[in-house]
Amino acid sequence: MQVRDLTKGTGEWLRGIGPKSDVVISSRIRLARNVAGFPFLTRCTARDRQALQVQASAAIAQCNLGPAVEFLDLQPLRDIDRQLLVERHLISKPHAALEGARGVALSKDETLSIMVNEEDHLRIQVLRSGLQLADAWAQIGPIDDQLEQRLHWAFHPRFGYLTACPTNVGTGIRVSVMLHLPALKLTGEIEKVFRAAKELRLAVRGLYGEGTEATGDFYQVSNQTTLGRTEEQLLEQFEQAVVPRIIEYEQHARRMLLTERTVALDDKIFRALGLLRNARLLTGDEALFLLSHVRLGVHLGRISDVDMAKVNELFLLTQPAHLQMILGKELDGDQRRAARAHFIRQKLGAG
Amino acid sequence: MQVRDLTKGTGEWLRGIGPKSDVVISSRIRLARNVAGFPFLTRCTARDRQALQVQASAAIAQCNLGPAVEFLDLQPLRDIDRQLLVERHLISKPHAALEGARGVALSKDETLSIMVNEEDHLRIQVLRSGLQLADAWAQIGPIDDQLEQRLHWAFHPRFGYLTACPTNVGTGIRVSVMLHLPALKLTGEIEKVFRAAKELRLAVRGLYGEGTEATGDFYQVSNQTTLGRTEEQLLEQFEQAVVPRIIEYEQHARRMLLTERTVALDDKIFRALGLLRNARLLTGDEALFLLSHVRLGVHLGRISDVDMAKVNELFLLTQPAHLQMILGKELDGDQRRAARAHFIRQKLGAG
Numbered sequence: 001m002q003v004r005d006l007t008k009g010t011g012e013w014l015r016g017i018g019p020k021s022d023v024v025i026s027s028r029i030r031l032a033r034n035v036a037g038f039p040f041l042t043r044c045t046a047r048d049r050q051a052l053q054v055q056a057s058a059a060i061a062q063c064n065l066g067p068a069v070e071f072l073d074l075q076p077l078r079d080i081d082r083q084l085l086v087e088r089h090l091i092s093k094p095h096a097a098l099e100g101a102r103g104v105a106l107s108k109d110e111t112l113s114i115m116v117n118e119e120d121h122l123r124i125q126v127l128r129s130g131l132q133l134a135d136a137w138a139q140i141g142p143i144d145d146q147l148e149q150r151l152h153w154a155f156h157p158r159f160g161y162l163t164a165c166p167t168n169v170g171t172g173i174r175v176s177v178m179l180h181l182p183a184l185k186l187t188g189e190i191e192k193v194f195r196a197a198k199e200l201r202l203a204v205r206g207l208y209g210e211g212t213e214a215t216g217d218f219y220q221v222s223n224q225t226t227l228g229r230t231e232e233q234l235l236e237q238f239e240q241a242v243v244p245r246i247i248e249y250e251q252h253a254r255r256m257l258l259t260e261r262t263v264a265l266d267d268k269i270f271r272a273l274g275l276l277r278n279a280r281l282l283t284g285d286e287a288l289f290l291l292s293h294v295r296l297g298v299h300l301g302r303i304s305d306v307d308m309a310k311v312n313e314l315f316l317l318t319q320p321a322h323l324q325m326i327l328g329k330e331l332d333g334d335q336r337r338a339a340r341a342h343f344i345r346q347k348l349g350a351g
Numbered sequence: 352m353q354v355r356d357l358t359k360g361t362g363e364w365l366r367g368i369g370p371k372s373d374v375v376i377s378s379r380i381r382l383a384r385n386v387a388g389f390p391f392l393t394r395c396t397a398r399d400r401q402a403l404q405v406q407a408s409a410a411i412a413q414c415n416l417g418p419a420v421e422f423l424d425l426q427p428l429r430d431i432d433r434q435l436l437v438e439r440h441l442i443s444k445p446h447a448a449l450e451g452a453r454g455v456a457l458s459k460d461e462t463l464s465i466m467v468n469e470e471d472h473l474r475i476q477v478l479r480s481g482l483q484l485a486d487a488w489a490q491i492g493p494i495d496d497q498l499e500q501r502l503h504w505a506f507h508p509r510f511g512y513l514t515a516c517p518t519n520v521g522t523g524i525r526v527s528v529m530l531h532l533p534a535l536k537l538t539g540e541i542e543k544v545f546r547a548a549k550e551l552r553l554a555v556r557g558l559y560g561e562g563t564e565a566t567g568d569f570y571q572v573s574n575q576t577t578l579g580r581t582e583e584q585l586l587e588q589f590e591q592a593v594v595p596r597i598i599e600y601e602q603h604a605r606r607m608l609l610t611e612r613t614v615a616l617d618d619k620i621f622r623a624l625g626l627l628r629n630a631r632l633l634t635g636d637e638a639l640f641l642l643s644h645v646r647l648g649v650h651l652g653r654i655s656d657v658d659m660a661k662v663n664e665l666f667l668l669t670q671p672a673h674l675q676m677i678l679g680k681e682l683d684g685d686q687r688r689a690a691r692a693h694f695i696r697q698k699l700g701a702g
Contacts, residue, residue, distance in 0.1 A: 263631050263632060263689050264631075264632065266631040267630055267631035267632040267692070270629040270631060271626055271630050271631075274625035274626055274628060274629025274630070275622055275626065277625060278621040278622055278624060278625025279618055279625070280614050280615075280617040280618035280621060280622075281614060281615065281618040338614050
């Protein structure tokens with residue numbers, strides 16, 4: 001597999017077409033697993049890491065994990081290739097930045113990625129577009145079971161799965177949804193959502209998970225602890241209670257903006273579209289921010305001449321590694337800002 | 352004369368078509384004059400003010416000051432009418448805000464305005480588009496002479512014309528030019544111009560003179576003192592030395608931006624145009640700022656589908672009093688911002 005080839009398709013979850021996709025961009029379940037008999041990665045020698053990678057990739061190859069799963073050795077890749085995988089949420093930022101033997105197994109449709117030698121020996125994750133946690137859970141369970149038969153997870157009868165970081169001990173599960181909450185941001189009610197999430201012991205993070213800020217009104221909501229509750233309880237809380245309530249808040253705020261603050265709403269939306277269609281230099285953050293408002297405008301039917309698929313595609317393709325990969329050359333910061341603006345103008349049409 | 356009728360035409364100086372109009376919006380000469388036998392206005396009774404206004408308006412009517420000069424009593428006017436005269440630079444902000452008898456004589460082409468009972472008994476001003484100080488001086492001299500034959504200016508053989516504020520004593524002249532300096536602002540060199548102006552004892556002010564800030568990259572440069580130099584010396588300094596040097600600086604900065612920072616320049620220009628064509632709410636200050644960049648873009652040939660006359664017209668017509676007068680109704684702040692954006696979209700075409 002060539003990393004470059006990824007830019008030609010769009011993974012299932014990136015299409016933004018799943019259930020409730022007006023608010024929920026994607027659903028993710030990730031399981032942290034460690035192989036019995038090896039120390040945690042912070043205490044591994046280079047030889048241990050190498051051995052882990054060999055065992056893990058062999059096990060992955062022997063299992064039947066879904067259509068066209070391939071293992072990718074990250075070490076020999078260029079920085080830009082690893083960066084592209086981060087932009088597609090297939091590996092984490094720390095996984096890209098680490099040294100030493102590490103890799104990732106990917107399914108062709110990009111719903112499955114298994115990071116080897118990240119913080120834990122294996123991190124199995126399933127990503128789906130829209131609100132599809134039950135489907136994600138149905139997909140990840142058998143994968144975990146199959147891998148366990150070959151890799152023997154470190155498991156303690158009382159504590160559950162043992163993990164490098166104590167917060168993951170137990171089920172080792174992290175459930176998260178990526179939400180697009182532009183209306184709650186515009187009305188200032190987003191803080192209420194944060195407070196409510198905190199009370200439910202949920203974390204709210206930015207686009208790229210831990211340590212990243214919310215940009216373009218995208219928020220990742222995930223569980224903080226994994227101990228003391230079953231996976232099913234956690235999933236039920238998320239899919240039946242937490243997420244539907246946030247969706248309802250956001251939709252209420254959108255309706256309010258639409259009926260009571262129409263002009264102010266249109267002002268935000270059309271300024272964003274006007275800038276995207278006219279700017280000659282755009283940073284990634286500004287593009288994200290503007291695309292976020294355009295996405296809202298398309299969903300609310302205020303913008304009629306822009307296709308939602310095109311907007312969703314632009315979120316992905318205007319990121320630095322994608323942009324350079326598509327244009328087939330390395331670009332410095334100034335060149336990227338110019339290329340990004342040019343690319344967006346081409347896609348959205350000049351104003 | 353109805354104030355409303357002014358909005359139907361565009362005064363000579365407002366057309367922005369005079370010499371060097373790429374940088375010089377307008378040239379102005381103003382003479383401060385007081386009538387012998389009356390105290391300065393700060394010490395006038397209401398009766399004195401009234402008598403002054405009667406004498407001044409009679410004198411103006413008897414003189415031959417140019418085509419269709421009419422006297423307008425400011426006191427009975429609505430606030431919005433006075434505001435409209437300020438926006439057209441025919442009276443000053445303090446003149447609009449004052450209480451008591453006061454008025455202004457205007458020529459139909461709006462090159463001449465004579466404020467009665469502002470800071471001095473009379474303030475005669477000639478306004479021309481572009482750099483036309485010599486022409487303005489040729490126009491104002493005979494007007495001053497004719498009025499003097501009927502009103503007898505307060506004059507001291509040693510100090511010259513006596514005025515309410517000591518800085519005007521002497522010739523009573525103020526010479527000023529309104530400059531559009533967007534390139535010097537963008538390159539950050541504008542501060543150098545300010546310093547040089549200060550050394551030459553010139554004042555740099557905003558669009559509406561004393562006490563107003565520079566908005567939309569418009570700067571009014573004028574002399575600070577009137578004592579010790581003849582009018583001709585002052586005018587020569589302005590028209591032959593100061594203004595041409597500033598024009599040269601600005602044009603140099605524009606050429607530099609055009610050749611060395613083309614993309615950054617286009618970014619500013621087209622963002623401005625994109626916002627003007629798409630925003631649904633625009634404050635007066637933002638409109639001015641954006642129109643300033645569009646004006647630069649049209650002058651440099653970067654924008655080809657917008658007519659300069661339309662841009663110059665928008666500077667004037669998007670001001671609060673003009674906007675309300677054109678739409679024929681009073682509007683609060685929110686309504687004005689919406690109406691301004693709508694008006695501009697109509698004129699420039701939606702993007």
